[in-house]
Amino acid sequence: xxxxxxxxxxxxxxxxxxxxxxxxxxxxxxxxxxxxxxxxxxxxxxxxxxxxxxxxxxxxxxxxxxxxxxxxxxxxxxxxxxxxxxxxxxxxxxxxxxxxxxxxxxxxxxxxxxxxxxxxxxxxxxxxxxxxxxxxxxxxxxxxxxxxxxxxxxxxxxxxxxxxxxxxxxxxxxxxxxxxxxxxxxxxxxxxxxxxxxxxxxxxxxxxxxxxxxxxxxxxxxxxxxxxxxxxxxxxxxxxxxxxxxxxxxxxxxxxxxxxxxxxxxxxxxxxxxxxxxxxxxxxxxxxxxxxxxxxxxxxxxxxxxxxxxxxxxxxxxxxxxxxxxxxxxxxxxxxxxxxxxxxxxxxxxxxxxxxxxxxxxxxxxxxxxxxxxxxxxxxxxxxxxxxxxxxxxxxxxxxxxxxxxxx
Numbered sequence: 001x002x003x004x005x006x007x008x009x010x011x012x013x014x015x016x017x018x019x020x021x022x023x024x025x026x027x028x029x030x031x032x033x034x035x036x037x038x039x040x041x042x043x044x045x046x047x048x049x050x051x052x053x054x055x056x057x058x059x060x061x062x063x064x065x066x067x068x069x070x071x072x073x074x075x076x077x078x079x080x081x082x083x084x085x086x087x088x089x090x091x092x093x094x095x096x097x098x099x100x101x102x103x104x105x106x107x108x109x110x111x112x113x114x115x116x117x118x119x120x121x122x123x124x125x126x127x128x129x130x131x132x133x134x135x136x137x138x139x140x141x142x143x144x145x146x147x148x149x150x151x152x153x154x155x156x157x158x159x160x161x162x163x164x165x166x167x168x169x170x171x172x173x174x175x176x177x178x179x180x181x182x183x184x185x186x187x188x189x190x191x192x193x194x195x196x197x198x199x200x201x202x203x204x205x206x207x208x209x210x211x212x213x214x215x216x217x218x219x220x221x222x223x224x225x226x227x228x229x230x231x232x233x234x235x236x237x238x239x240x241x242x243x244x245x246x247x248x249x250x251x252x253x254x255x256x257x258x259x260x261x262x263x264x265x266x267x268x269x270x271x272x273x274x275x276x277x278x279x280x281x282x283x284x285x286x287x288x289x290x291x292x293x294x295x296x297x298x299x300x301x302x303x304x305x306x307x308x309x310x311x312x313x314x315x316x317x318x319x320x321x322x323x324x325x326x327x328x329x330x331x332x333x334x335x336x337x338x339x340x341x342x343x344x345x346x347x348x349x350x351x352x353x354x355x356x357x358x359x360x361x362x363x364x365x366x367x368x369x370x371x372x373x374x375x376x377x378x379x380x381x382x383x384x385x386x387x388x389x390x391x392x393x394x395x396x397x398x399x400x401x402x403x404x405x406x407x408x
Contacts, residue, residue: 017137018127025123025144029116032149037116040109047305050158054091055111061095062102072252086256091161092249093200094118115157118164123148125169126385130392132173133328138399139392146314146391150384151284151307161204165381167196168208172215172385175238179219179226187234191241198246202253203378206369210342211335211382218331273375274345276301276352279308300352308343308380314391321393329393336386343383345376 030037036045044051064071071090075082094114101110126147131140153163174190177183194212198205216235220226243250278297283290284307285298298304318336321329346362348355364370373379 021127021137021141021144022120022124024141025120025127025148028145029119029123029148032154033116033119036112040112041106042108044108044111045115045157047158053089054094054158054160055107057088057090058095058098058102058111059107061090062099072256084256086253089161089201091164091201093167093196094161094164115160118160118166119148119153121166122153122164122169125166125173126388129169129173129176129385130389132176133389134392134396136392136396136399139395142317142395143388143392146311146388147384150381151309151311152380153384155284155286155305155307156381161201162378163381164200165204165208165385167193167200168204168212168382169385171197171208171212175212175215175219178234178238182231182234187238188241191238192245194239194242195245198242199249202250203373206372207379207382210338210379211385214335214338215331218334273377274302274347274349275308275340275343275377275380276303276349277344278351280310280340282309284309297351302349302352303377306377306380308377308383310383310387314387317391317394317398318387319390319394320397321390321395324397325393329390332386332389336383336390339379339383339386343376343379 061071072085077083097114098110123144127140127144130143131137156163171193174186178186197208279301282294282297285291322333341360344359346365348357
């Protein structure tokens with residue numbers, strides 16, 4: 001009897017903790033997206049035409065692969081001449097998840113289930129990163145909740161490959177480990193993660209590239225030990241390996257981009273899709289309690305359908321983390337501010353009013369990289385990562401304060 005009690009008092013091991021977090025995230029994913037899980041075979045997540053575009057694309061890639069056709073060309077559009085799909089939004093990783101699922105449960109149900117898995121995987125990757133940075137499983141779990149149920153991500157049901165940011169989080173996770181341990185395994189996994197970012201959505205290489213590049217510069221600047229030819233060569237190898245993995249699917253697009261007829265399709269809409277500064281503090285339009293209350297405010301925003309709201313609890317925890325764990329949280333504050341500046345667009349908009357105040361992105365908004373993103377508001381999808389990490393540090397600080405109070 002005594003031995004049983006002793007086992008119950010012990011903290012669960014790391015593997016059990018990880019399994020419990022994964023189980024809790026799965027349950028919460030079902031609850032937060034209900035009734036999607038109960039309608040897998042009859043309904044799919046989404047509001048407008050893009051969800052049908054993705055379903056069509058998934059089916060087309062399946063048929064093309066099975067019949068040996070070129071996936072970048074189809075005559076099912078603009079029949080009988082057909083059209084090239086080089087500038088089409090093909091979500092290769094999403095399709096790879098969907099293909100085996102649709103063979104088991106059908107195409108529509110598989111699409112819905114793969115959407116749920118994206119949310120779950122985002123949260124789990126966030127748990128790994130925040131736990132690694134803070135050393136606290138509890139902080140990791142809180143960080144996973146912020147990332148998994150980030151309002152901007154949940155309001156983007158029509159773009160399952162845009163919200164699939166787990167690979168960006170894992171790239172940061174393995175880069176952090178590589179800097180700390182310098183093991184080849186972490187180098188390889190970082191390279192695979194970077195490759196999967198691009199294979200999920202090419203735009204994500206740009207959107208996520210800012211925080212990945214900034215983290216590398218931060219670590220290099222912080223310790224001269226890393227600023228050696230050998231270490232720089234190893235870091236370069238990560239991106240060369242990633243390019244090698246991506247090149248079979250990227251090369252046809254790169255060749256096509258040299259043609260004027262394709263590039264014009266890629267560079268559309270910048271200013272109308274900026275983030276309103278007030279939207280960061282305005283609760284979700286889809287909230288069952290106060291959604292109607294804020295609907296008039298959302299009507300003033302440049303983009304009505306997506307929710308850049310930071311969340312009051314997440315913001316409070318992040319502020320605590322900044323002030324109490326400043327040396328460790330400063331990089332993540334810089335990253336958060338960078339993504340907010342990028343998401344605000346070329347001019348500051350507050351409550352629907354263009355203040356005329358130019359913002360940094362206005363200096364580069366006509367460059368290839370920024371125009372490839374097309375909509376500044378999309379940078380908000382990455383903002384969940386630094387906010388989750390800072391909030392994780394806030395949790396660590398609160399736990400330390402609580403322990404010290406009880407000890408007194």
